[in-house]
Amino acid sequence: MRLLFLVPYVPTPIYVRPYNLLRTLARRGHRITLLTLKSRPEEEAHLQELRDSGVETHAFPLARWRTLWNMTRALPGKGPIQANYCWHPKLLRKMETLLTPQNGYPPYDILHVEHLRGVQYAIHAQEQHPNLPIIWDSVDCISYLFRQAAGSSRSFFGQWVTRLELGRTLHLEKKLLHKFDRILVTSHNDKRAYEALVPENVSHTPIQVLPNGVSLDDFYPDENIKRSKSTVVVSGKMSYHANVTMVLNLVEDIMPLVWRERPEVHLQIVGKDPHPKIQALGNDPRIEVTGTVPHVRPYLQKAAIAAAPLAYGAGIQNKVLEAMACATPVICTSQAVSALAVEPGRHLLVADTPEAFAQAIVDLLKDEKRRALIGQAGHAYVERYHRWDSITAMLENIYQQAQVERIRHT
Numbered sequence: 508m509r510l511l512f513l514v515p516y517v518p519t520p521i522y523v524r525p526y527n528l529l530r531t532l533a534r535r536g537h538r539i540t541l542l543t544l545k546s547r548p549e550e551e552a553h554l555q556e557l558r559d560s561g562v563e564t565h566a567f568p569l570a571r572w573r574t575l576w577n578m579t580r581a582l583p584g585k586g587p588i589q590a591n592y593c594w595h596p597k598l599l600r601k602m603e604t605l606l607t608p609q610n611g612y613p614p615y616d617i618l619h620v621e622h623l624r625g626v627q628y629a630i631h632a633q634e635q636h637p638n639l640p641i642i643w644d645s646v647d648c649i650s651y652l653f654r655q656a657a658g659s660s661r662s663f664f665g666q667w668v669t670r671l672e673l674g675r676t677l678h679l680e681k682k683l684l685h686k687f688d689r690i691l692v693t694s695h696n697d698k699r700a701y702e703a704l705v706p707e708n709v710s711h712t713p714i715q716v717l718p719n720g721v722s723l724d725d726f727y728p729d730e731n732i733k734r735s736k737s738t739v740v741v742s743g744k745m746s747y748h749a750n751v752t753m754v755l756n757l758v759e760d761i762m763p764l765v766w767r768e769r770p771e772v773h774l775q776i777v778g779k780d781p782h783p784k785i786q787a788l789g790n791d792p793r794i795e796v797t798g799t800v801p802h803v804r805p806y807l808q809k810a811a812i813a814a815a816p817l818a819y820g821a822g823i824q825n826k827v828l829e830a831m832a833c834a835t836p837v838i839c840t841s842q843a844v845s846a847l848a849v850e851p852g853r854h855l856l857v858a859d860t861p862e863a864f865a866q867a868i869v870d871l872l873k874d875e876k877r878r879a880l881i882g883q884a885g886h887a888y889v890e891r892y893h894r895w896d897s898i899t900a901m902l903e904n905i906y907q908q909a910q911v912e913r914i915r916h917t
Contacts, residue, residue, distance in 0.1 A: 838858060
């Protein structure tokens with residue numbers, strides 16, 4: 508198939524979903540063009556990786572002044588600020604050029620647009636090219652995420668921005684449920700949250716769950732690496748408000764209970780762009796804040812336990828899947844695995860209070876054999892249910908269904 512992908516940020520191992528979907532679709536023989544926006548010099552290396560895999564790429568610089576201008580323009584309106592954050596006239600013009608029919612034939616079979624930040628481009632394409640099948644990969648239901656964050660975030664920015672954006676996001680998401688050929692989300696929780704926005708018995712765009720996967724070439728157990736007996740690792744993008752809250756919950760509410768019984772336990776906080784509150788935690792000699800690392804895999808492979816005491820969130824938590832893929836035993840809250848078909852106690856451990864979470868860490872650190880069994884079961888679960896090839900095959904079926912339905916209605 509001929510696929511035009513529009514992703515409002517460069518697909519990288521941090522933005523795992525488009526990065527792996529693009530590479531896997533290209534490997535499976537599809538002709539793919541990527542339109543995206545870049546904001547950091549180091550992103551060029553990831554663009555080259557995509558080119559090397561067979562993806563044609565067109566990336567436009569997104570300057571800070573432009574994002575500020577986009578946000579300022581959006582404030583007086585009713586729409587969410589982040590839906591306008593990545594607007595770029597050059598990207599729009601390039602999309603229009605690429606979608607111009609050639610010899611009377613459409614150049615692409617599908618337009619695939621990711622995230623709320625890219626949806627304005629999808630709306631424009633729908634207006635200008637009404638016969639083009641458009642898939643909007645929402646990833647998460649953002650209003651569902653914001654409702655949780657407004658009451659649970661320990662980040663001032665997280666509380667402020669979600670309260671500002673919640674009503675605006677609800678207003679737009681309700682409209683978007685009557686556009687496009689398909690809407691994709693990563694979990695059934697997000698699908699249910701979208702469906703709740705539509706009155707009963709009112710039709711809407713089909714919403715389909717396309718879960719995230721794990722690249723087992725990038726995340727895997729390594730028997731040559733000796734695991735620590737006293738290191739707990741927590742990973743993720745450390746500027747993201749849900750992760751900031753997660754880490755503060757871990758350090759302030761859970762780890763003091765662990766250290767009371769096991770003072771030798773070392774906590775590693777691994778992830779890019781740590782928030783100042785997280786950076787300050789590194790002043791404690793028992794805590795290491797790594798900041799950006801070349802790859803999170805070695806930290807997962809060496810740790811005794813991976814912790815994810817997530818208080819709120821949407822979609823699938825990649826941090827949990829990546830740790831499981833490395834056969835690292837995971838302890839998390841039920842929120843962190845609400846989108847997974849795991850069996851608590853077998854594939855991982857679930858604890859929802861600081862006391863229960865701390866006790867789970869202490870008990871698991873005492874039992875090396877149980878750590879190994881949970882780690883192995885977690886790895887097997889990921890191998891069975893979260894391979895990118897099987898997820899990409901699901902996406903191919905979604906494309907084909909959208910094409911058939913579009914032909915039937917034209």
